[in-house]
Every structure is written in structure tokens, then in C-alpha cells.
Amino acid sequence: MSRNGRQLSSRCVSAGEYGTVCKNSDPQAAGRMCDMDVITATRRQRQQTSIISRGTSGSLLTAMACLLGFAAGCGSSDDANVADNSAASQTTAAQGEPAANEAAEPARPMPGGETGDLESVVADGEKTGDSVDELAKRAEQLLQAGDVVGAVRALTQAIGKNPRSPDVYVKRARILSQAGLHTRAIADVTKAIELNPDDARLRNTRGFYFLSQQKHDRAVQDFNDAIAIDLNYPHPYNNRGLLRIAQGDYDTAVADFDAALRIDPEYRDALNNRGLALVRLERYAEAAESFSAAIEISPEFPGSWNNRALANHKLGENEAAVRDLTQAIKLKPDQSKYYLQRSEALEALGRTAEAEADLNYAVWLQQVAAINLKISASPGDPGLWVRRGQLHLTIDRPASLNRARADFVHALQLDPDCATAFSGLAAIHLREGNVEQAIHNCTQAIERQPHHTAYSLRGDAYLEQGEFDLAIEDFTAARRLDETVARAYLLRSEQHQAAGNIQQASADRERAVELDPSLDPDAPPREKPKPQAAPAFPDEAVDVTESGEPE
Template identity: 25%
Template sequence: MKRFICPFYAIVYLGITSCFLVACGGHSRDVYTLFNAGHLKMEKGDYKGAINEYDQLLELKNDHATAYFNRGFAHQNLNQFKEAVRDYSKAIRYRKKYPEAYYQRGLAYFRLNIPGKAIRDFDKVIHTNPKHADAYFHRARVKKKLLRFNDAFHDFDEALRLKGNFKQAYYERGALHLQRKHYQKALWDFNKAIELDGRYALPYAGKGKLYYAQKSFKKAVKVLQKAIKLDEKHLETYYTLGQCYVLMDDYPNALVYINRAINMAPNQAASYNVRGFIKNQREKYKAALTDFDKAIALLPKYPEALYNRGISQLSLGDFAKALEDFEATLELDDRYTGALVSKGKVHEAQGQMNDACREWRKAAFYGDTTGKYLVSENCESKVKYKAPKEIKINADVKQLIATYMERGAKNMDQQQYEQAAANFSKAIGLNKYNPDAFFKRGNAYEGLRDFENALKDFEEAIQLNPRDGIYFYHRGLAKKNLDNLDEACIDWRKASYLGYKPANILIYNQCSKQ
């Protein structure tokens, strides 16, 4: 959170110029010397050194209001907010009418998350000086945090009435408008802040969040990258940019920005959760588990991370751990329909169809379309799906097939798509009833931009196993690349019905007008 603390010299000037010259009453030369030494160290940014000087001064003269104020300000610049509050309070004790001490103490209370006391201090400043724009501004920020939105808007408006070029107030008011989904007003405020200072990064980041909220991801990416050029240290910008790339299905770029966010702030659970989600989408389930474990260690009651970890466990075939994570998710949010659907899938895999149907019916009751589909297909339909019988293959041939599949997977990792297709073809030659081999070869053809052959392989995979959503998802991608968006949307909806969540992103972005 950006702090708006007035420069030291400006604060001192308000009421202590004469004190600075004569050491506040003509006390010993030591007090005068120590006061000046502290002041010089403050100007140089040596806040620890300044505190040392003021400590010595206050041992000689313990009612020196300005010294307490200055020491408090030094503590504040070292993020020692409790110490700052204590010193500002002492300054106020020895000088009752000290508006700048109330103002700075209000800032310190805000950083300590003591909003009630912060507001009372800003109230006193405004009562003393009704034209103190900064006090209105910071009181608005506190009220925003307390969800007193109308009062916050009033204070932001007053701050801007008093100081028309207050770029931070335009940004913060815009951020509040964005939070309240007043998108046009938010955009106007962000643009006004940029008009006042084209090098001010935060309103660009605000516009990026606005476009993200409006699902205009390409526009969001453009302004967020501008924000990063202006301020490389703004964590939230990297996180939002990574999220945009996730929703654009561009996982390599998403990973770049989420990794940067993690490097900047390694204790943010949300960043690890997003990175784990990206790894899940790229079928790196074991690597994803590490990120979800980290996210949950940082924030134990994190339903999204628990759910996503459950998906990793389910994909790895560890049904017991998957079930444990889905149940933990539902303890935190009993209407988390993704967890209900996935919990049902665990029961289905374990042959417990009554339990599976119970979970899917709950999801359907809460409006989940995947839950409704699974209920209609598995719990009410008279015709049950029967998987094709596996052909008998001797152990040596099975081992050879596994070898070709492993070679193909390594080729895919190295982007050697022709070699991958050749290895998957050898596996298919040994067992033409293996849907995964057709699917993997289809992936290789995707890499070669040979979408016609990819489409044929995905269709073969679906013929062999029409219950796997990822097959429909990739068949949809192939159809889209062959300029058949209508049929692609049908496949993506089928993938979504089967529980393959990434399809939802494409349905929203590509098929909303279908």
C-alpha cells in the first residue's frame, strides 16, 4: 500500500521554525545540538541515526513535543508504527493543538489496522483545518476499508474539491468505483489521474483491473504492461497480468508473470494457487501439488487451493487424498459445486455410484450444469455407458506400447512433434483400441499445425472413450483452427458437461454469441 507521508521539512515548518532556531526555549546547547543533528539525519534519510539523536535529547528534555513528533516520524519511515503512535501521542500530550501530529498518528493507526482511531485523528485535523485535503483523502481510504462506501466517496470528492490536481485521490476514487462496479466512473477517474501524470503507474494498473473485470483481456494486458514499465515493483499488476493470460489460455506467459509475482512476494498464497492451476492445465500434476501445498501452508482455509489440490490428486489417481481435499473444501463452502462434482467423480471411480449421484444432485440443485448433466447421464438414464472391452495383449507387447508412449511424451516435452507422432503411431499399431494413444498423437499433430489429422485422431479417441472431456476440448480446438467455430463450441460445451473446466474459458470468450 502506498504511503502518502509529507516530507519531513514540510512537517517541521508548520509550527516549529522558531523552535528549530533556538532549540525551543533556549535550553542547553546540548538540546539545540541534538535537535539539529536529528534534523540533518532525517533529511539524509538516516532514520535510525535520527532516532538515536532524539533519544538523547529527550533524556535531557522529556517534554519536547517537536522531538517526539520527529522521532515518531522517523519510526514511521522505518515501518515501526507502534513506536510512531507512542511518540505522536507524547507530542500531542505536550502540545494540545498539534494537527500534524494527529494527521501522522492517523496514518500510523491506519497502517496498524486500527481504523476507528485513525478516523478520530483525521476528524480532529479536519475540525482544526477544514481545507486539509490530505486528511479527507486518508479518511476516505479508512472508510473504504470499513465498507462505508458512501462516506468514502464523499471524502474523496471533498479532497478533490480542495485540491483539483490530486492524482492519488482520482486513482483511489476510481479504485472504489471499480470495486462497486461503476465501470464508467472508474475509467474516468483513472484517465484523469493519467492526464495529471502520465508516469503514474497505479491508474494504468487500475484500468487493467477494470478491463479484466469486463473480460477485455487483450486491452487489460496492454495497460498492465504499461503499468509495469512505469513501476516494476507493483506486485498486484504482475498477478493480474498472469490471471489475464490464464483466461486467454496462454499458460506460458501466465507462468512468467505469476513467477515474477512469487519472486517479489513469496508469502502470497494466491500466487502459488494460480501457478498450481497453470501446472494442472499443463498436466504437470505432481509439480502443481507443491504449489498448492505452499498456498495452503500460507493460508490453511483456502477453498480454491484445497479444491485445486484435490484435482491434482484425482488426476494422479490418489482417490483418498483427493476425497480428503474435496471434503475440506466443502467444509469451508458447502456450495462449492466444483468440489461436489469432483467428489462424485471420486465415488464413481471407486464404483460407489449411489454416493456419486448424491454429490452430483447437490451440485445440480445449486445450479451447476455439469452436475445436471452427470445426473441425467448416470443417475436417471436407463442406458448405461459401457466401456469397450480391452483386447488381450501379452506382457511384452504392453511393455513395448508403454515404451513408445513414454518416448512420445518426451518428444512432446521437447517440442519434437514429428518424432512424437511417429512414436504414438507405433503404439497405435500395437493396440488400435487405446484412446490415449490417439489423443496424444492428435496433440502432436496440433503441434505440427496439422489440424485435419489432429481432428481425425480426436474423433477416434472419442469413439473409444466418449466420457473424457479433454478429448472433446481438443477436438473443439481443432475445429476452431479449421474455421468451424459453431461445432467447436458444441464440443467445448460437451467438455464442460463432462467436468473439464478449461472449456468454460473458451465457451465464455468464443461462444458467448453463439
């Protein structure tokens, strides 16, 4: 694409800067975003990350619970698909992402009111003629389809059919815990334990839920009971080790992980978490060995690559840290913290440009994640779809234009008069070289709601066509003053010069230099700003793993 097309990504893009343009849109969701804002926000977050990583050990447990999705209001940290941009997510960026091998799947973002619906469904327990097995199978199908309320209703009906089936209580507890209904989830597992008191896995599961709520005394009792029931069951050792980490008792934590590994030498989670405890003890070489063993067992698990990167950084092996984080990114490309941490390692190696690129992409992922959460809560708001489409336009990735196009088209399906959606489509056509269609979309936007973005984009399109008068007219309507506008005046001055209009040529040239002094051949060259130094690599940017659910 030409210089003008590229210029679009370096300017501010706004959905709500000139007033709410789409009907039924949330004005708080549409806001100004400039490249410099992105860089500043990223640096600020890295600084917060470094500060958080030096906080109390109790915050680690909050981070672990949040990232597993078992704490109220938490979601997956796969930033480009599921949103996670809260204060809690900033903590988790520094302190880890649990990836349970026996826990339930990560919680889905739930539309507003659905938690209340679950409460009433559990209380109702309406009758049905289906068998317990049929209801349990239906619950799985509904859960796969995203119908959480329907799944809980089916399991509640199954419990009504056979209130002495511990498996059904455990399945319902899993969903309720993901929805943030921890008290009800624990009540369900407690009922399962009453029905089957000698099942160590049930004790471990309830301990896991207590651990997620930071009820340490109750959790450790359940883990101890699970171990007493079955000395050869490794998972409660692993979870008790995590509790010890949260309490700052790292040596005891290592002992628990070692006990789990004596039972199952290929228990990846225990190896990974043992490495975490060793990092806290500043035994970095041993930690790296533990992470390497976990990688050998499960090379597809990105957390161990990320954790070994931290250990390598602490050992001064930043090239190795970059390699490990690159592999983690290949496995989980939408995890923003991996880019943040690779940025730190690259900065330590003096590879500033690459570090800055990782910084920008990390914050972009977090912004998309935040919009995804809002879309999940308000899917009928066209302004949110426009905002996400605009974010896709700010990044140069293979699928970004198609994703942006889909978002703008969806916004227009929700509101056919959404002016900013037409502007978004115009921006895409301009990048693709379809100038006439870009002009048409901008005109559609202006007819519905005149706003600066549409005039600015149409000015770019006219500049591409060499229609300098029309371009400058639109730039003026947009109140835009930048190097592209200066270029339009300079090109028009050359056009006037060739036509013999010396006075007009001189006026346009003066205006061009006024907007962009670098166009003055006598002006001294401008110095590029020096990049800011990055903060220290986070001390605890690790991924921990828990084992919560029964097999």
C-alpha cells in the first residue's frame, strides 16, 4: 500500500470522539487511541507488573484462582479471544497462569444476569422423564454449545432423579464454580463426599475450590485428608505445594512437589511448580532443570517455556530467554504477557526495536481482550463491534483486515446507519487500494453523520487519486494537520507551479512547510527521540499449574 494508506495506522482512530455515531452504542466503549497512548500504556503496565511481582505471596493465589476462571469475574487471559484487562489480570501477568490438567475447562464469559439464572435453576429442580444418564449427556452437549444455564438445569434434573449420584454433583459443582458460585459448588462437592467419603479425588476437588477462595485452612485439611485416604495419589501433594507457595513456605512446597514426583515422575504440573518454588528460593539453575524436565514431558505446554525463560533471564542467559518465550508465543500466540516478558529480554540484549514491537503488540492484545469482554456482555451494541474493528486496523497482522471487515459488517447489521462502521470499511478499502470504494464508504458515513474520521479518510483517498483540491477540502473539514496534509499542499503547489500559477504555488508551499518544517530544504534535520529504558524483568512472571478435578 502507498504511503497514504500506511499513514492511517499512525494517526488517531476514534469511534466516539465526535459524538456517538451508532445507535444503541455505549459511549464509554468508544474512545481515542493513538500509537503513543499504546506505548505509554504498555510501559505503565510493565512498571505495574514489576511492582506487583514484589507484593505479598497471598496475591499469587488470587492470580492463580483468577486465571483458572474459578474466581468471580475472571476470564481466560487469551487476550485476542477472551477479554482480561482488569486489575486482577495485571497481577496475573506478573505471577502466573494456572493450566490445570484435571481442572474444568476455563470459564466462559457469562452474559449479565446468567449467574442469577443459575441460582434459580439450582433451586427449582423441575421434573423430567429422562434418565440420569440421558440428562448428564444432555448437560455435556449443552455445555459444549455454550448453554451454561441449560447444562445446570439438566444436571439439577438428574440430581432430582437420583440424589445419591456423586458424579452428577461434581459435574454441577464444576460449572457453578466457573460461574463464581463458589459456595454452591463447595456444597455440591460436600454432598458428593457424604455419598462417597473414601474418594480421595473428591477431597482434592473440594480443597481445590477452597484454595481458589484463599480459604487455606479448609484447603489444607482436604489435601491432607486426600493424602491420608490414598498415599499414591499425587495431585493433593501438588495443590498443597501451591498453597505453601502462597504462604511463602517455599522449602516445604518443594518437598510436596518432590513427594508428588516420587509417585509420578512424569507429573508435569509438579515439575513446573517445583521450578516456581525454586525460583522463589533463588535457586535458578535447579529451577531451569525442573522446567526443562516439564518441557521434555509436555513440549506443547507454553507455561513451562515461559517459566524457563524467567530462570534463564535470572541466570543472565537472555538469548535463551528470548528463544523460550518465542516458543511459548508459537504455542499460545494471544498471550500478552509472553510478549511483555520477551520485550524485557530483548531490551536487556539491546534489541530495542524488537522490544518496542513486542510492547506494542502486548498492549494491543490486552485492548482487544477488554473489548471482547464488553461484546460478550453487550453483543447488540454496534459501537463495540466498531471499536474492535478499529483495533484490528491498528495492527499489521495477516488476518487483521478480514477480522476488521467482519466487525464493521456486523455493526452495520445491528445498525445500518452506523457511520463509523462505513468509515472503517473505507479504511480497509483504502489499504487494499480500492480507492473508489473507499470514497463511496466515506461519503455514506458523512451522509449519515458528518465526522472528522470520514472526512480524513476521504481526503487520503482523494490524495491517492491526485485530486488535491478535494483532498485539502476534506482535510480542512477534518481539522487535520499532519505530514500527509503538508504533502497534499506541496503536491498542489507543484501543480500550480507547472500551470504557471506562481502566487498560489508559493502560498501552498508556505503552508506545507508550516505544517511540516522538514519540507524546508534549509531546515536542520530533526533528531529522533531516544527510546526509554525498560524496567527490570518481572521477578515472578511464571505459569503455575493446579490439579483440582477428579479423574
